[in-house]
Amino acid sequence: MGSAKTALLLTTAYNFEERGMRYVCLKPVVDTREKINVIRSRIGIERECKWIHADTDLYMLAQDLFEQSMCVIDWFLIDEAQFLTSAQVDQLARVVDDYGSNVICYGLRTDFQTHLFEGSKRLFEIADTIDEIKSTCTCGRKTIVNARIGANGDFVTEGAQVEIGGDDRYISVCRRCWRNKRIEQATKNTLPLI
Numbered sequence: 001m002g003s004a005k006t007a008l009l010l011t012t013a014y015n016f017e018e019r020g021m022r023y024v025c026l027k028p029v030v031d032t033r034e035k036i037n038v039i040r041s042r043i044g045i046e047r048e049c050k051w052i053h054a055d056t057d058l059y060m061l062a063q064d065l066f067e068q069s070m071c072v073i074d075w076f077l078i079d080e081a082q083f084l085t086s087a088q089v090d091q092l093a094r095v096v097d098d099y100g101s102n103v104i105c106y107g108l109r110t111d112f113q114t115h116l117f118e119g120s121k122r123l124f125e126i127a128d129t130i131d132e133i134k135s136t137c138t139c140g141r142k143t144i145v146n147a148r149i150g151a152n153g154d155f156v157t158e159g160a161q162v163e164i165g166g167d168d169r170y171i172s173v174c175r176r177c178w179r180n181k182r183i184e185q186a187t188k189n190t191l192p193l194i
């Protein structure tokens with residue numbers, strides 16, 4: 001959704017590969033129309049990943065992977081971690097605690113209505129560390145909101161938390177620009193049509 005997090009994940013994966021470190025990339029499936037399991041960034045690089053479905057038990061998935069490769073996998077890189085369920089975040093924590101693997105989750109903090117995603121909420125609650133990837137709004141302030149853009153260019157304020165296939169419909173803005181734009185929209189919509 002327009003941030004640098006996927007590129008960062010792919011760069012990390014590349015570094016692990018160069019050093020011969022054992023890792024696996026995973027990603028929750030949101031768009032089931034996607035046929036190829038890849039993590040793709042806007043700058044053009046991509047990497048194969050395993051899909052996480054809503055009912056996937058990540059603790060069991062990790063155990064299966066360890067069995068297949070006859071060893072513990074040291075690193076798990078998770079893209080779009082905001083779409084994990086709360087239970088899946090707990091399962092990842094158990095993988096860390098029981099096997100000593102490291103799990104890095106890349107994701108958004110909040111949705112287009114500024115509310116926490118389920119996966120992000122649980123990560124804030126139990127992750128060992130949280131690093132913020134900062135980006136800058138067109139006005140120069142730090143971006144806070146992932147605004148959803150409607151067909152007319154307005155910020156959308158109602159709708160489902162996740163929309164399939166609408167990745168290009170988001171823009172990161174600061175809290176102030178988000179508020180001002182919504183005030184502007186509200187004013188525009190209440191003007192009498194002459």
Ligand SMILES: [Zn+2]
Pocket residue numbers: 137138139140141173174175176177178
């Ligand atoms: Zn701004």
